[in-house]
Amino acid sequence: MARTGFCDSKPLLDLHKKADERRAPLRSWYACGTIDCWQPVEVEESRMVPVKMEPVHRWERRLSAQTNESIIMGFNEDRLTDTAADGCVEENMLLYPQLQGFPSLQALVPSLLRHEVETALEKLDLIWDRTFAWDMFLDMMRTQAINTLPNADLPRDFTDATRSVLVDWLIQVHEILHFQEETLYLAINLLNRSLHVIKVTTVNLQLLGMVCLFLAAKKEECLLPEVSGLCYLMDHTYTKPQLLRMERKVLLVLKFDLSYCPPLHFLLLLASIARCSAKVVWMARYLLELSLLEGQCVVFLPLQLAGSVLCLSRQILQEPPTPEGEAAWCLASSVHVGSETAVLRIMHTLAGAAAKAHTRETCATFIKFSSPETMYVSVHPGLKNIAALLGVCT
Amino acid sequence: MAHGTSLQYEPVAEIGGGAYGTVYKARDTESGQFVALKSVRVQTDQNGLPISTVREVALLKRLEQFDHPNVVRLMDVCATQRSDQETKVTLVFEHVDQDLKTYLERAPDAGLAPGRIQDLMRQLMCGLAFLHSNRVMHRDLKPENILVTSQGQVKLADFGLARIYSCHMALTPVVVTLWYRPPEVLLQSSYATPVDIWSTGCIFAEMFRRKPLFCGESEVDQLGKILQVIGLPSEDEWPTDVSLSRKHFPSLLPRPITDFVPEINELGAQLLLKMLTFDPLKRISALNALEDAYFQDEETLT
Known part of the structure; x- marks a missing residue:
């Protein structure tokens, strides 16, 4: 199990643990959401100095909207x-x-x-x-829900069959490189999201897949393969500069957002x-x-x-x-x-x-x-x- | 995308030559809004963008999804390739005109109302609790990077940047203020989220005093000033993994915190002491602080 999938950075030293060894009390559901931890109770808010807190309400609304959607x-x-x-x-x-x-x-x-x-x-x-x-x-x-796709549409020229051939290949590469399972799920999620926003030709599909795996590894893995090694795994169909250029492209279109709960x-x-x-x-x-x-x-x-x-x-x-x-x-x-x-x-x-x-x-x-x-x-x-x-x- | 960045964001002014590089105020030509641009030049080696940058920026993006009211908005991230060896990563934040330092300077002569301070502190703690529950430490909290909007809303800025910067700019001479640093950092012991609670405690006192609580000139001087207030801790509280020995400091008894922060009320003083606790393990956490009696106290409001 990789420990990194949950939160994206290396774990902090856990000094808290000793101090908070007592377990959080088993409170009722209504009292245990994060919402009340994050923001002051509203009643108190309104009693205070006449400060308008517009963004707070906006935030709250959005949260509840998410909850409603999540009935699904x-x-x-x-x-x-x-x-x-x-x-x-x-x-x-x-x-x-x-x-x-x-x-x-x-x-x-x-x-x-x-x-x-x-x-x-x-x-x-x-x-x-x-x-x-x-x-x-x-x-x-x-x-x-944030990084789950709204529809299963693929770009023109691509079929589900093409996609699954690519995914199958990535699963093999993932296994060869001895990556964590989280890395695979993240890589495929990045691939799905990229396919929705990047214009890529069939010729470059494999490169895109490899870059997604590489980026997922950068987020999840302790040891990274060399880029030249990745090019080797692709039979040198693409050069290193091509791979790095694709990496930047993917990061940009995804706006560096690599979060995904596998x-x-x-x-x-x-x-x-x-x-x-x-x-x-x-x-x-x-x-x-x-x-x-x-x-x-x-x-x-x-x-x-x-x-x-x-x-x-x-x-x-x-x-x-x-x-x-x-x-x-x-x-x-x-x-x-x-x-x-x-x-x-x-x-x-x-x-x-x-x-x-x-x-x-x-x-x-x-x-x-x-x-x-x-x-x-x-x-x-x-x-x-x-x-x-x-x-x-x- | 390279030109995309410079076209979309038109620099208006240089704001603060921060310790880690210049920050620009710019106008988003699409929305007309003002933004703050912070750039970091990242060395790209054989393996493309460094892992640390990828992870840290991804973390900031993840936090952004929560849209927390007390955390400054990260509106965009751009990466521009400057050469084969260097990429410029620009983080585009919302721009807030005023920081807590200015806010305190502009306060009326009588000082801030106790209710106002309580509100600011509560918001500050909410923001911190959010960061900490997402495993992010700020590590450099000070009035300059706590923003206060014209509606009185507190927003934490510059969190998580410390790590991005420190990874890539190790060679830049960096002047970082010592005044808000906790003992464990001054002693170069291991540290975690309690560092931010210490800094917040210093800031809490400063809201009443309108001048910093501990103004040391060196690490040792800073620690000395701290111990003059909170007293010398017992031997077993002193971290073992540090070079500076407890014997360096005179044996001092704690002094009443109200000697230094006379305007603070009883509950406020109690909370302040829980935050300015020498041992990071015994220091109150942000979540527990929010449940502290100080924040339940309605009399403060009147």
Whole structure:
């Protein structure tokens, strides 16, 4: 796991940790957003000196607008509370008997989720200070939409097939260079975004892909390959100056904005909350990587992709359910509640892709996940039965 | 894009020859707005733009997405190739006419109203809490890079730049004021986000005094001035990884902070002491400071 994907700079020395060792109290959902930490409570504001704070309101409006949009992905706080409360409170109470003294279920469920999210982020080593864990999670939820594309359109002359050939090649290069998985997801995101704004000819498509991988590595990796090495990997089709010129071009059109919350982080977070088995997680990672090859998947939010691949993975593997496991799964699913349509579409697409993966020309991912280290998930017999898989999704 | 930059932003004046290079006030010819241009020349080697620049600018861009009210807007980033070895990266910020230094200078003779100071401090803390929760330290907080709009809105500026600059301009003789530096930086020990809390504490005191709290002339002198106020810390609070020994300093007892900041009220003084705590681990964090009784106190407003 790279630790850099979350926040873009090297971690600060964690002097806070000792001072703030006490865990943030399990407060009710309404009291725990970042919003109230960031800005003074409005009532107090108006009582003060007659200062007009226009930008504050603008900011607030925008935040709430984002929250409304995010109903699509299920991150509407009220809704999350309701649904979670309907579904699985009782089982959760069994899971966490020590919390039974809490005043109301409405307050309890989000607190549970908060606690689980914080623990999971900490366990995954994705945070540096637990005090900020919940804020970071809220940031992930809010910002995931920013660099997701509005449509799956490709520039003229390009087809989904061309794109997936390029992505498949990048997956191979990524593997040769021993990069972190985050780097791959970022690289493909940069590629998708660049294709929308840069005019590039088919001839330069490979160069663009390599530059996206190179930039992603600059953001995520500790060790960088030499540019000459990258040119070698492209059979010296392009020169170093060409590559560096493309790098500048991509940075400029993307305005240096390389932030992206990889779906992999959501996947690991959900899997940790849901107490998924290693095999379910590997299968989900395989399916998630397959989604990179699918042109239609670029429009989905990282959280939707993560939720879908976990669902699909569980259904493929059909592990015997346990009460604790089901309760944990229920809590994890409450994070992306409201995305059912998107989840079904993604599951459908990926079930098809997984069933055909071994017959395709673009099979780098299939091969990668057929190794013993990945628990042979790509050759799992459950994947072969297309009809049953598609039946699962309808 | 090279000409794009110079066409879109028309320099109007030089504002402050900052420690790290010249800052220009310019007009955005598309919107008519004023902006502040800060450029850094980056050496491009065999591997193109350096990792540090790519990461830092990406981080600033990421923060921008949150549109936080107490952080100055980064409106644009341009990169111009100057030669094969050098690229100029220009950061285009919103322009705010007044910084806290000027704001304090222009305050009426009676000083700022306690309610005004409380409001400024709250905004300052909100901005800091935001930066810190995103793992960004400012590292060079001082009245000059805290901007105050004509509506009284506080905006932190120049955060995160310290690292971009220090990576590439190590050879430039840099004069940075010592007055807002915490003991751990003066002692060259390891430091993190609590540095900004110390600086904010100094600034908090300065809002009442309208002159800096600790005006040292060298690192040791600065530390001496600090210890005259907060007293000499115990042996176990003194960092172990530093060359300057505790024995260098006379054994001093802490003096009441109100001797130095007489206008401050009781709750304000308590918060100030939590911020001017020698040990960075015991210093209050920005998030906790926001929940401090000082900010809940309504009497300050009257």
